[in-house]
Amino acid sequence: MRGEIMESHIRNIDLAPQGQLKIDWVAGHMPVLNQLRKEFEQELPFKGKKVVVCLHLEAKTAYLAKVIQAGGAEVTVVASNPLSTQDDVVAALVAGGIHAHAWHGATEEEYHQHIHQALDFQPDYIIDDGGDLVSTIHQQRRELISHVQGGAEETTTGILRLKAMEQKGELGFPMIAVNDAQMKYLFDNRYGTGQSVWDGIMRTTNLVVSGKTVVVAGYGWCGKGVAMRAKGLGARVIVCEVDPIKANEAWMDGFEVMQMLEAAAQGDFFITVTGDKDVIRGEHFKVMKDGAILANAGHFDVEVNKVELKALSEEMRVVRPNIEEFKLKDGRKIFLLAEGRLVNLAAGDGHPAEVMDMTFALQALSLTALTEQVTPLSAKVYPVPHEMDLRVARLKLNALNLKIDELSIEQKEYLSNWVHG
Template identity: 90%
Template sequence: MALSVVLESTIRNIDLAPQGQLKIEWVQGHMPVLNQLRKEFEQELPFKGKRVVVCLHLEAKTAYLAKVIQAGGAEVTVVASNPLSTQDDVVAALVKGGIGAHAWHGATAEEYHQHIHQALDFKPDYIIDDGGDLVSTIHRERRELISQVKGGAEETTTGILRLKAMEQNGELGFPMIAVNDAQMKYLFDNRYGTGQSVWDGIMRTTNLVVAGKTVVVAGYGWCGKGVAMRAKGLGARVIVCEVDAIKANEAWMDGFQVMPMIEAATRGDFFVTVTGDKDVIRGEHFEVMKNGAILANAGHFDVEVNKDDLKALASETRIVRPNIEEFKLADGRKLFLLAEGRLVNLAAGDGHPAEVMDMTFALQALSLYALATQAEPLPVKVYPVPHEADLRVACLKLEALGLQIDDLSEEQKSYLSNWVHG
C-alpha cells in the first residue's frame, strides 16, 4: 500500500480522514470534562509556542486529547505506543487537522522504532508517554533532547515503574508526572475501563460465551480487580493468581478462588494476564492446560504470556480468525493466543469507554498544564498528579453527570481538625 507523507507526518492513507473524523466527533460528544478544559485552554493558550509529542494508543479518544492540547496553543505530534492499536483513519484525521503523526497499524518492530525517532525529531518541549517508550528512547538514544524536554506525564503502571527505577538510579533527566497514580485514574480507568474493555476485546474477537466458563486472572491490582469483577458479572467462575499476599487475601474476600498458576492452568478456559511482569504464563503452564484454552494479555507489553515457550511446544500454528492464533501441540491439544499477546482491549478492540478516558485524559491535560505554567522549572523527579487537578476532574465529572454533593460547615471542619473534641 502506498504511503503518504503529509505535514511532516508518515501515515498510511490520508484519504481515510473523513471516517476518522467521525470517530473523533463521536467520542467528543461523550467527553464533557475534556470539552470544558478545551474551552478554558482556547481562552488561556497555556501551551502557546510549545511543542508536545504524545505517545499513546492512537484511536479516537487519544486523538481528541491531542486536539485539546492543540487548542491550548501547542504544536502537537503523535506516535503510537502499540502498533496493533493504531487506527489509520483516526491518524489521518489528525493530520488533516494540522497535527503531525508517525504511525500506522501493524507496524513492524523496526518501523515502530523509526516512528518514535521521527516523532522525537520534532524536538518536544513536553511529552505524554505510555509505558515509557518515549522516555526510554530519549535517555538511551536521543540524549541530546534531555535538555530540550521540560517535563512530561506517564499514563501507565508499567511506565511509572520504569520512571521510578530511573529516578532511584539517578538516570532520569527531566520531571515526569505519574498520571496513573491519580485517584481519578486508577479508581476508574484501571478498574472500570480495563474491566469492560478487556472483555469487549475478548468477546468480539472470539464470539464465545463467558458464562459458565472458568476465567483465570493473573494479577489483582486495580486492573485485575476490574477484569475479575466483569468476568464474575458475565457469569464466569473466577480464579485469581497473585504473588502479593495482601492482594491475594483481598481477592479471596471478594469471593474469588486463589491459587498458584500451575494449579489454575489445569482449570481455566480463559486466561487474562494483568501484572506488568514477564513470563507470567509459560511452558509448564501450557503443558497442563485443557484443549481450547484462550490466552489474552491486558498488561502493557507482550511479555506476560511467553510466546517463545508456546511456539516451542507447538507442532503447527495458524491464524483461525482475525487476532486469534492457534497453537497445536504435539498431543493434539490446541491453545489460542489473542492479539499476539499484546493489549487485548486495544489490539482487538477500541479500548476503554470514552466516558472513562474523559477523566484520564483530563488528568493528562491538567498535568501538562501544571508543567507548562510553573513559574520555575521543577527539580528532576517523578511527581504525583497535583491534588487540585485530581479534585478538579472529580468535580467536573460530577457536574457533567448532574450530581451534587454536600459541603462541610465551618463547625464540621473545625471538629475534624481539632483533637480536643470528643
C-alpha cells in the same frame, strides 16, 4: 543531531473523513475534556510549545491531542502499540494540522523508526504510555534531555520504569505519574479495563463466558476490574497473585486464589494484568485444557511467553482475526489473542469514552502544571496534585448533574481539632 522534520508518516490521508466521525463521536461523550478545551482556547497555556503524544492512537487519544492543540501547542502523535493504531483516526489528525508517525501493523523496526521521527520534532513536553518515549530519549536521543521540560505518564508499567530510572539517578527531566491519581486508577484501570478487556475478548472469540473458568493473573486495579466483570458475566473466577495483601483482598472479594500452575489446568480463559514478564510460560502450557484461550491486558506483550509456546507447538495458524492457534505436539490446541498484546486495544476500541474523559483531563492538566512552574522541577517522578484530582472529580460530577454535600465550618473545625470527642 537529527534535524527537525514537519512531514507525517501515515497510511492513507484519504481515510480522514471516517476518522473524523470517530473523533466527533467520542468528543460528544467527553464533557470534562470539552470544558478544558474551552478554557484552553481562551488561555492558550501551550502557546509556542511543542508536545509529542505517545499513546494508543484511536479516537479518544486523538481528541486529547486536539484539546492540547486547542491550547496553542504544536502537536505530534506517535503510537505506543502498533496493533492499536487506527489509520483513519491518524489521518483525521493529520488533516487537522497535527503531525503523525504511525500506522496499523507497523513492524518492530517501523515502530521504533516512528518514535525517532516523532522525537525529531524536538518536544518541549511529552505524554508517554508505557515509557517508550522516555526510554528512547534516555538511551538513544540524549541530546533531547536538556530540551524536554517534562511530561506525564499514563500507565502502571511506565511509572514502574520511571521510578526505576529515578532511583538510579538516570531520569533526566520531571514526569508526572498520572496513573497514580485516584481519578485515573479508580475508574480507568478498574472500570475501563474491566469493560474493554471483555469487549475485546468477546468480539474476537464470539464465545460465551458464563459457566467458564476465568483465570486472572494480577489483582491490581486493572485485575480487579477484569475479575469483577468476569463474575458479572457468570464465570467462575480464579485469581493468581504474588502479593499476599492483594491475594487476601481477592479472596475476601469472593474469588478463588491459587498458584498459576494449579489454575493452569482449570482455566478456559486466561488474562494477564501484571506488568511483568513470563507470567504464563512453558510449565503452564503443558497442563492447560485443550482449547484454552490466552489474552493479555498488560502494556507489553511479554506476560505470555510466546517463545516457549511456539517451542511446544508443531503447527501454528491464524483461525480468526486476532486469534492464533497453537497446536501442541500432544494434539491439544491453545489460542492466543492479539499476538499477546493489549487485547482491549489490539482487538477492540479500548476503554469507554466517559472513562477516558477523566484520565485525559488529568493528562492535559498535568501539562499545564508543568508550564506554570516558575522554577523548573527537579528530574523526579511527581504525583498528580490532589487539588487537580479533586478538580477533575468536580467537573465530572457537574457533567453528570450530580450534587454532593459540603462540610459546614463547624464540621471542618471538628475534624481538624483533636480535643473534641
